[in-house]
Amino acid sequence: MKKTKQKLDSKSSVKKKHDSFIDSITANQRNGGKGQNVTVEEGKLLKLHKRLEQAEFLLDMTREIAGFESLSEVLNRLIEIVAKELNCERSTLFLNDEKTGELYSRVALGDLEREIRVLNDHGVAGYVFTHGESVIIHDADADPRHDRSIDKETGFDTKNILSVPVRTMGGQVIGVLQALNKNKGRFNKTDLELLETLSSQASVTLAGTQQVERIRKKRAEEMEFLDTVATITAEVDLNKLLGNVVGEITRMLDAERSTLFINDPKTNELFSRVSQGDNVGEIRLPNHVGIAGTVFTSGETLNIPHAYADLRFNPGF
Known part of the structure; x- marks a missing residue:
């Protein structure tokens, strides 16, 4: 190597x-x-x-x-190569998160170390991703597609941008590769062609490594789940068992709180046996009311990204 x-x-x-x-x-x-x-x-x-x-x-x-064996190694080296070959201040690779509809940066060269997430139709990266078009922007502040809020968060002053889509062999756009702030002069057509070539060459390895990482992550989650099931089912006390279940759900989903509602057929109410987070005591509500009631009566799973925007959500609980 x-x-x-x-x-x-x-x-x-x-x-x-x-x-x-x-x-x-x-x-x-x-x-x-x-x-x-x-x-x-x-x-x-x-x-x-x-x-x-x-x-x-x-x-x-x-x-x-x-x-390289890991996706992070591939991305880090690719970013280094892009910044060096294009003689720019920073390079960033955005990958598409199909589950959330967001573009996120896994690595960035420079002082930026934390992850950046934007909607996959937002900003310059979003434009390139949704349209599948490469762009050269000589004055970032004058371009309405440039998201200045990211500069405010990171303290980085984006002056000019070279951005190209990252495609699989089948033509699917899976990300966006960017070069920011040319050190001397301005980005030109030659730079654009080089970045497109780098993106094309790297996409094969990138797609393959992504798939391997997904498989590894899924296997790790499955093994963790099996270990969790083995641990909690060894508990014979019902209250402790439910407490363990909710505790593991909270941990595995990285949530602030998890609550288990059980139906009381005598009163047609849902009540909480355990709750993670602040001590809230027992909660009771009609088994057809609210988000929990909707799930109970319909038997369908709900994923609500903005609870307060849903009329079924009761903030009083």
């Missing part, structure tokens, strides 16, 4: 063989051809050399990131 990274950060053996000859042609071009006439063939050779140079670099990059 170190050998591959060294190849990315320094001249390769192929480059070294041609450097002296290519440099002489380049120097002659800068001098207006005074040293010797630059032939058409030499001009073609220069273009070919640049293409070979880029192809070799992309091959080395692909080999390197394909050798």
Whole structure:
């Protein structure tokens, strides 16, 4: 792995063989051809050399990131490469969260360390994701798509943006790759083409590593669930058993509180046997009222992102 990274950060053996000859042609071009006439063939050779140079670099990059086992390693190295090759202040990769409809940054180069989440149709990244189009923005403050609230949160001053979609081999957009604040000059078409190429090359490894991470996470959750079931079912006292169930639900879902409602057929009421969080005592309500009543009578699961916006929610509880 170190050998591959060294190849990315320094001249390769192929480059070294041609450097002296290519440099002489380049120097002659800068001098207006005074040293010797630059032939058409030499001009073609220069273009070919640049293409070979880029192809070799992309091959080395692909080999390197394909050798990483975790998604975080792939993302971190990709961000480093983008920032270096495009000579920009920061690079960020946004991935789509299909469950929440959000784009989130897993890594960012610079002082930013915490996760950023935005709706996948919001801001410049959201525009690129939903439209599948690459964009160059020379003045971020003048572009209405730029979300200035993120700059306020992070303290980073975004001046110019280069943003491209990350696609799978099947053409599905799974994220957005951005380069921010060109160190010298402005982002141009050449930069755009390079970032699109980097995105395309990395997407194969990225998609594969994402899938592996999903499988690992699912397996870990399944094993944790089995361990939890084994632990709580060993309890013979009903109240302690229910308390353990609610406690594990709260922990596994990373929630503030969980409540278990049980139906009382004599009174047609739902009552809470246990509650996590603040001490609230017993709660009773008609078994057809509120969110709990709706779930009980319908037998359907509800996921309510904004409780106070739902008329069935009773804030008094």
